[in-house]
Amino acid sequence: MSAPVAAAGVTDNALQSAHGGKGPATLADIRRAGREAFASLPMPGRDDERWRFSDVRSLSLDGFAPAGAPSTADASRLVRGSALTADAEATLVFVDGHCVSHPALSAVLVKAGVVFAPIEDVVRERPELLRDEALRHPALLGGAKMLALQRAWFGSGYVLHVPDDVELTKPLSVVHWALAEGSASFPHALIRVGARARAAVHEWRLGAQPDLRTLSVSATDLHAGPGAKIERLSVQNWGSAAQSFEIDTVTAEAAAEVTSVNAAVGARRARLENVVRLQGEGADVRLLGITVATGEQEFDQRTLQVHAAPGARSDLLFKNALLDRARTVFSGLIKVEPGAQRTDAYQTNRNLLLSPEAEADSLPGLEIEANDVKCSHGATTGQISPEELFYLLARGIPLAAAQELLAQGFLEEVLTRIGDAGAADAVRGMLRAKFHS
Amino acid sequence: MPDSLVIRNLHASVGERPILKNFSLTVPKGEVHAIMGPNGTGKSTLAKVLAGHPDYVVQSGDALVDGQPILGLEPDVVARAGLFLAFQYPSEIPGVTIANFIRAALVARQAKGAPFDAKAYYAELYAKMDALKMDRKFTSRFVNEGFSGGEKKRCEILQLMMLKPRYAVLDETDSGLDIDALRIVSEGVNAMRGPDTGFLVITHYQRLLDHIVPDRVHIMWDGQIVHSGGKELALELEEKGYDWVKKELAHA
């Protein structure tokens, strides 16, 4: 059973002002700014380089509306299905943007000052955590209009706050379910891990039915303090008619180590914008992306690695396997600012075309304004190697199985870099299922 | 000849260039035959043609595995018909572990939907790896990726032992092996010898045949067998060199 959906769309001004009128001042401010920005910004056009190769003509945010809270039965069913991170310290569960499960952290972590809570609770209990400059991060990669809409509806999502020197040994998990047909959700993740602190957080974005048509615009602001260590995994597996926009900002202070993995499985069209700013000496950020695109799916990946401090390292690897008439766009830029000497920056995009109708577009870019750097990018698009295929066939493995095995092998390079083996298995399972859908 | 690998009057080419010229050979099950010959004489082409490699074109002739014709079949069908090729240059298969790879090959040989006995599989896999002195960690390594020459060849023999074909064609399995690896690989092959398996060992050098002692030795020249004999022929060839064959041919 689906929760009822409001009649008016999310882009409707009247509804927004009614919604924006409630809640604490902080929230109202954010929403008002979001509404104003949304009204003033144009939809992305074909001449916008940041949307190059994207199907902007079919881009529309209309026809979606926030859904009401789910029934108790639906909520408990979905909570039961939310154990994707097996050994999670705690799991937050949202359904259509409403928090339905919010287990308490252990006393030790609470005492240490760790906050892992829905934004609605944080607004009430720790509003100062929301007055973060992270909320003012602009969408640099083209999604300003979407981000404005997300701000206009700001209120869903969570805050993770880990004070200096606190180490979380087990991962935290957040599961977002889309349940109601036509529902829109706008979750925000505000992750702040203090100096020398340590945390892992997994986010799962799932459709409760395979063919749901929903909209999600999510924003993540991840800040790694000096010497912090963060592992982040974001898995998108919305229903097959969904639209998804993820706008992520990662900031790494000196000697911070961040691994951020994005896996795209579901949705009709999914766009990821990921800006990484290495602003402290010796920061080390790894960005990984993995997709299996099938049917008419369009996966659009836009990344920016900004080296604003010397001696930092960033390494990006995005691998896309494409079937049917699917399309992927990878557009990545490494930007080394003046003075960011001794930078090590890498960017690799590999696309495997498993169908002649599939299309892979690649825009790997460099902007380098310091000379003492090690910097490279590579982009390849090709088919399964005939030699590898013959080797498998010569062992008696039939063609279809051999191709699938090779395609899965192609994806392993990313999967093996996911720190949590259980979560990696869950992602592997979702990706493999796509070869038989 | 139901219990043989039979190759009859085989003509095959790469592009426009003929390589195999009326090649005929019969390897009865239970025997080890060696093919020796200088480089460029068509030995590896023979192996690839039998395995159904798409780069080679067969003009005429037959090849039969226990009476079943295999030429023109897809490579996986040939393999499941019982012909195994140990590659001279095995491919690296990134992201696919040895354990998954061999498992997929075994599953392909089962009836569709039949349950796979994973426990028995791993028991056997580990036993064969122990015999080949391969570290068990290799099961989770990607096929041939980053392997040394010797490790690649050992991995080929491991697959041979796991897949238990009716006939195995070993293409220059000794190339790139040091003496210890050569001994281990040969022991693996010798352990497989028996009434159910036939071997066609392709080699440029005699030294492999010190370890895998053949029942018959054939000398290949310009796309066909020009001379056949017992195991002593390999020694004679080692002593006199391929020039001797050339002279013999000149007189013939």
Place this chain on the structure above:
Amino acid sequence: MADFNQDERAQREAIDVDRSKGDFKYEENYAYDAGVGLNPGVVDYISKVKGEPEWVREFRHRSLGVFESMPMPTHWATNDLDNIHFQEIRYYLAKGQKASRTWEEVPDDVKRTFERLGIPEAERKFLAGVEAQFDSEASYSRMKEELEKQGVIFCGPTEGLRDHAEIFRRWFGKVIPAGDNKFAALNSAVFSGGSFIYVPKGVKVAQPLQAYFRINAQNFGQFERTLIIADEGSEVTYMEGCTAPKFETATLHSAVVELVALKGAKIQYVTVQNWSSNVFNLVTKRGVAEEDAEVRWIDCNIGSRLTMKYPGVVLRGKRARGEVLSIALANVGQHQDTGAKMIHAADDTTSNIIAKSISVGEGRSTYRGLVHIPRTLRNCRNNTECDALLINERSRTDTYPAISVRGRKNSVQHEASVSKVSAEQIFYMMQRGLTEGEAMSLAVNGFVNDLVKEFPMEYSVELKRLIELQMEGSVG
């Protein structure tokens, strides 16, 4: 760090030393002058002076309309384009309408110009034909007689239009239509000078044909137009060089070059661009390669203030091959915005791009690439390699490739890297007795060496010398 002083020195030398060869001018006295600024009257003037047929005049006017309607491409390109003031430029200047066939007949000041640039000497030594353009028109044009007997045509577009109308009209504006981009439209409106070459079936022109472009006048815009047609199975190499004196004001050079390689033909087009550092060099170059044909661009950009140039090949016939080998050197005050486009439009086509850039001082080099393989094709290959060398701390490089692939058995590979010359390398070479400048130019020449080897010998020598001059005093 004493980088600022070093950069200043580099800048001084870039101006004083590098362009010494071309940095001189003679008095301006022109018989034909279209005046300052751009309007339909200028277009009519040019067309009338040249005695063109009506369809060309109409083509020019249409193109002017296109130029005026198109925005500046500053949404992706540098804002420096806004510093071009189209109404302050002179669009047509000529001393005469007919190119001389012997150097004796060339006006004295023009002849002295080309003698100082070494053109007559080069012609004697290794060229099959030479055309020397002074501002808007060719002053000298000559080709070896035996080529003429074989039916090779080598002249300017005005003569091509007049004497070989049928071939000219068939291909003119077909590879690069006027609306291709704003600057192609501008060229189409006011073009003058350039080369028209036709190589008949099966004729292989062993020695290169050479064009030399010289800007002599201040506030001048040069808009030459080149069209090369290599008929089935023929081969030709065309080389162009260019210089201008250093003026205080900006000068504009905006050429359009169209190449047509018919079945099995080969065209190699070599450019060594050494404009002075006040020249905006905005050039559109594209070739079409039919079945089994080959188009190869060798493109070296050493001079100019801003160069925007992305030679392209449309691979229209099966097994066609396209190649761009590019070297760019951006010194202080320069932006080399170069690249390559490979449009695959037939099966089994292959393309190769190797682009190397060197940024000195605050110089900026940019690579923009386009590789397109559509759904209907199979067995197409592209390989792209971009390497950037950064000399000083504030040197800048950008890489913006765009790759779009569909279809069966197509594969594309793009690799780019950025590196610097290490202080240890320089120290090592200096310890062996080389000066700092020598060591740096050796390192830079090493960086481009594998590419330069592919060039015609005469040009590789010239290029090495230019790099040596540029690198002196650049070490930071």
